[in-house]
Amino acid sequence: MELDPDDVFRDEDEDPENDFFQEKEASKEFVVYLIDASPKMFCSTCPSEEEDKQESHFHIAVSCIAQSLKAHIINRSNDEIAICFFNTREKKNLQDLNGVYVFNVPERDSIDRPTARLIKEFDLIEESFDKEIGSQTGIVSDSRENSLYSALWVAQALLRKGSLKTADKRMFLFTNEDDPFGSMRISVKEDMTRTTLQRAKDAQDLGISIELLPLSQPDKQFNITLFYKDLIGLNSDELTEFMPSVGQKLEDMKDQLKKRVLAKRIAKRITFVICDGLSIELNGYALLRPAIPGSITWLDSTTNLPVKVERSYICTDTGAIMQDPIQRIQPYKNQNIMFTVEELSQVKRISTGHLRLLGFKPLSCLKDYHNLKPSTFLYPSDKEVIGSTRAFIALHRSMIQLERFAVAFYGGTTPPRLVALVAQDEIESDGGQVEPPGINMIYLPYANDIRDIDELHSKPGVAAPRASDDQLKKASALMRRLELKDFSVCQFANPALQRHYAILQAIALDENELRETRDETLPDEEGMNRPAVVKAIEQFKQSIYGDDPDEESESGAKEKSKKRKAGDADDGKYDYIELAKTGKLKDLTVVELKTYLTANNLLVSGKKEVLINRILTHIGK
C-alpha cells in the first residue's frame, strides 16, 4: 500500500485542516560545495587513518563531500546541492568565468536534488579529474584573474534558486590556501582582497551563509587571520575557537547519522481550556515518533515503474462494485446491528477537540505503566490569543516548583483521552538545547487498557520470595559497577534502519560491498568483561544461586504437576516393557507414550514412531 512518509510521522489523529498551519520555517537547504582544485591541494598531504598512507587534501575534501552526499540523499533528499571546483584548467559555468567548473551529471540541473548517478560519478571523480577538469591556479596577478572571486560569484548565482523564506542557503568552501593573494604585488593584492570580500559580503547579504572548511598542512596550520576571517566574518572571540573546531566539522560532515530529517511543524493547534472563560493557545509538536525507512512505492517488477493501487469494494452477493460502503454491522443478540459511518464517528465525538484542564496531582501519581503512545510536546503561542504564553509559563513554573502534573481531557484524538501534562524545564548542554522548555502531553490508558498481571502471578497465602539484605547489597554493587555514565536516551542508532539505508545505498550505487553497520544496541562486551564487573556479577549470582548455580530449583505448582505426572506413570495402566516386547506400543496413543517418556525424563518431542523408538531404546538399556 502506498504510504505518504509524512503521514506516517503525523499524529494518527491529526486533523488534516491543521496542515495549513505548518510553520513557515526553512524546510529545505540549498548547498554549494566549493572545492579548491589548485595544484597545492594535490601535493599537500596528510597522514591518513591507515598508517603509512598519505592522503591529498583534495582527496580528503572530495571523500568528505561524497560521504556527506550519501547521508544527505537519505536525510534530506529534498535539499538541492551543487558541486563546484575552482582553480581548474577547464571551465564550465553559466557565467563562463575562467577557472571554475561546476560538476554535474545528465538529467540534473546544476543545482538540484542529489541523484544516485551524481553520487556514483562523484565517487570516481579523482580518476577522471585530471583529464576532464584539470588543476590550474586561477589567481593570476597580471591578468587580474581571480578564481576565488569567480567561484563565489558562480556559487551565488547557483543559489539564486529558491526563496529564502522556505530555504537555507549555504556554501561550503574547502581550501588549504590561507593566503590566496599572498604572492601578489601589494596594490593588486589589496584590490583583489577588497573585491573578493565584497563578493562574499554580497552573498551573505542575500542570506547565504559561507562556511569555511580549511585544511592544514602537517607542518603549518592554516592561518585564518591572513584572509579568511574577514571573508567569513569572524570576530576575535570566535577566532580562537574556530580552528580547533574544524576537524570536528569535517568529521561531522562525514559521519552523519543516516536519518530522515523532517521539517519542524506544528502537529496540532490546541486550545487549552484552563477554566470557564479562560482558554489559551498552544501548539503541539511531535518530537518523538518511531522513524521508518521512508515510503514504499510499489513497482512493476518487470519494468520497475510505479504501479497504481486501486481499491474497490465488491458485494459478495451480487458482485457489484460499490462506492465506499457506508453501512457497518455488528452482530449482537442474534441480529446484525447496523451503523452508518457517520453514526460511528458521532459516537466517537464526545467532546470538542479542546484540551480541558481537570486538576493537578503530585508526580508520584503518574505511574510507569501509564503510557500508551509517544508523547506530544506543547509550547504556547500568542499568535491568535495574546496572553497565552504568560499563563502557560506561570503554570509551567508552578508545576515544576510543586512537583505536580496536570490532568486534562484531550478531545483531539480518537478516542479522546485523559492526558497527563508534565512540565519540562529547559536543559542545555554545550550551548545546545537538550530538552526544550514546555509541557509534554502523555496519553493515559483507560481502566480496561490496563491488565492485572500481578494478580495472575500471586499465590494467595504463599509469601513470594524476597531478596535478603545481603542480596540487596550485592545487587547494589552490581548496579554501581554496571552504571552507564552520561547515558542519554537516544544514543543508539536504530540498527535495522541503518542496515536498510546501507542496503538501499549499495543497491542504488551498485556498490559491491554493503557498508558495515554497527549494532550499537548490543551490550558493551569489553566493558562487561572488565574484571571488576565480572566479579560483581559473580558475587550477585553467588548470593542468589549459592554454590550450585546450575541447579535452578523449581518451586510451586509446576514442580508438583511434574511430580504428579511422574507418579501417574509409576502406577500406570500399562506394562510398557510387556507392550514393548510384544510390539504393541504402537497401539497406545501419543499421550500415553508421552506419559512414559515424561516419567523417565526423556524428550517428548517428535512423531509417534520417534517416541516409540525412544521408549524401546530406553527399555533396551
Next chain:
Amino acid sequence: MARNREGLVLVLDVGPAMHSVLPDVEKACSMLLQKKLIYNKYDEVGIVVFGTEETGNELAREIGGYENVTVLRNIRVVDEVVAEHVKQLPRGTVAGDFLDALIVGMDMLIKMYGNAQKGKKRLCLITNAACPTKDPFEGTKDDQVSTIAMKIAAEGIKMESIVMRSNLNGDAHERVIEENDHLLNLFSSNAIAKTVNVESPLSLLGSLKTRRVAPVTLFRGDLEINPTMKIKVWVYKKVAEERLPTLKMYSDKAPPTDKFAKHEVKIDYDYKVTAESTEVIAPEERIKGFRYGRQVIPISPDQIETLKFKTDKGMKLLGFTEASNILRHYYMKDVNIVVPDPSKEKSVLAVSAIAREMKQINMVAIVRCVWRNGQSNAVVGVLTPNVSERDDTPDSFYFNVLPFAEDVREFPFPSFNKLPSSWKPDEQQQAVADNLVKMLDLAPSAKEEVLKPDLTPNPVLQRFYEYLELKSKSTDAALPPMDETFKRLIEQDPELISNNKSIMDSFRGSFEVKENPKLKKASKRLLRDKPSGSDDEDNRMITYEPNENKIDMVGDANPIQDFEAMISRRDKTDWTEKAITQMKNLIVKLVENCTDEGDKALECVLALRKGCVLEQVSFSISAFALKTFSNFFFHGVFLHM
C-alpha cells in the same frame, strides 16, 4: 464448559444505602455482559442480589438462614435476557449481609463446576460494605471469613470486591465499616481476591474489568545480565488499548427477497501499470521500491531477506543508569511487564533483589530486547521497578520502549527566559498560578485519587455499547447523549470549582487573554488558504501576493516595493532592465526635486543596488551615484557601499 470460558457470579448489594449508585452499578454490569455477548459469548453468568425484602436462594431452602439474599439468575450461558435483567435490578429494602451473599455465590459456583475450571470461576461483589454482618453460629467472624477465603482459594475461585462509598455520613457506621474492611482484607490475604475502593460513580464504572482478555506472554526466556548470569523471565503486555469492535462492512445490494444473502463486502486491490491503462498486474509481480533522492530503487524480497538486519531472541542488559536520566516523556509505546518465571524461585529472588535495590537507589536498567526470533528489529527499553505491596506477589519490572537516535526530532524552542517580559508572569501572577496548581487538587490525601487511569472507563466505548443496545431494540434509535457520569471526565468537577471559586476567579483575573486584533478574520483565512509546503521555485527573495506582482511602473508612492516587484517579474525578460531604468530616473528626480527626500533617495539607491546584485546585472553603482549626487554631500553614505 470449554477451556477458555469463564463462570461469573455477580453479587450485588441492592440495599437502601446503595440505591443512589445502583444506576451506575447497572451500567457497569450491563457493559460487562454486553461485551461478553460480543467477545465471550460462551461465558456463563449468574446474578445474586442481597438486601432484598424477600429471600430466594438454594442454601436458604436447604439449610435455612441466608435471608434477604435472592438469586436473580442461576449460572447460565450469557444471553440477551441477562443483559436486560441487570439493567433493572430490584431496589432492596433491608441492609444486607455481604458475607451471606458471598457464600450463596460461592455455593452456586461450586455446585455448578465442582473442582474443575480453576481460575475460570469468578465472584464479583459490589457493595458499600457499610452494613453489619451477622455473627456466626460458632467461632469469630475472622475465623468464618478465613474459612470461606480458604475454600474460595481451594476451589480456584477468583474474587473481586468493589466497595463503593461516596458520601458516608454518621459515625455510627464507623465501627462497622472498619470491621467490614478488615474482613475484606482477610479475603485478600487468603485467596486470589482484591478489593477496590471507589468513591465516585465514574470510578465505579471503571473498577469493573468488563473485557476479559486471556493474558498471553510475549516472551519467555532469559534476562541476560551477562553470558554467565541469566534470569528466567516472562513478559506480558501491561497496557494494551481496548478498541471498538471491528465492524464489518455491509452490502445492501442483494435483493430483499434473497434469504441467503450474506451482505458481505470484499475489498479488492488492483495494481495498475498506469493510472489510465486497464492493464493490471498480479500482486506477486510487484516489487518494493524505496526512495533514494529523486529515484525509486527497487529492492527484491530476496535481497531484503539476505541482507536485512537479523536478530536473535533474548533480553540483554546494557547497564544501569540514574532514573533521572530517563525523562518520562521518552516512553514510546504501551507498557510491558517483566515478571520472573514463577517456577524458578531463584529468578524470583534475583528480580526481587534488583527491583528493590533499583527503587532504593533510584536507578533503572537499560535493556535490549528481541521478543521473537527473526523479529525485524531490536528494541531498547528501560526496566523500572515494580515492587509489590502484597506479600504473595513477586516483584517485577515495567518495561518501556525508548526512542532510537533517529526517532528524535531536535527542534529548538525559545527559552522562556529569553521571551519578552510582557509575555512572562510577574510575581503576583506566579503566586496565583502556584495557588491554582496546589488547590485544584485531584489527589487529596484524605480522599480517593480522582481520575486515576486504573479506574477511569473509556467514554467512547461506554457510549458505543449503550448505542448498540438501543439499536438492538429499535433500528432507528438515536444516539444517546453523553452519559452524565462521564461529565466528570470531560469537564471540571463543579464541587472542586466551587470550593476553589476565589482561586479560579483570581486566576482568571490575573491572566487576561484576548484575541490578537492584528490577526483579522480575513488574514486568518488567508493563512489557512495558502497551500502548505508549496516550495515556490519562482518565489524570489522578495515575495508578494501574485496579484501585486503585475506592477509595471516604479511609482512615487512606494518606489522600493514597486521596483522589487518589477524586478522579480518573470513573465518577460525585459522587466529587470525596465525596473532599473525607471528606478534610476526616479532617484534622479527625487534628488533633484527636493532635498528633504534625500533619505528616500538613498533607500532607493540601496534597493537598486540590492536588485542589481540579485539579478546579476553588472552596474556600477558608484558611477551612477557619483553622477547623480555630485551636487550633494553624500560621501559618508557611499563609503560603505
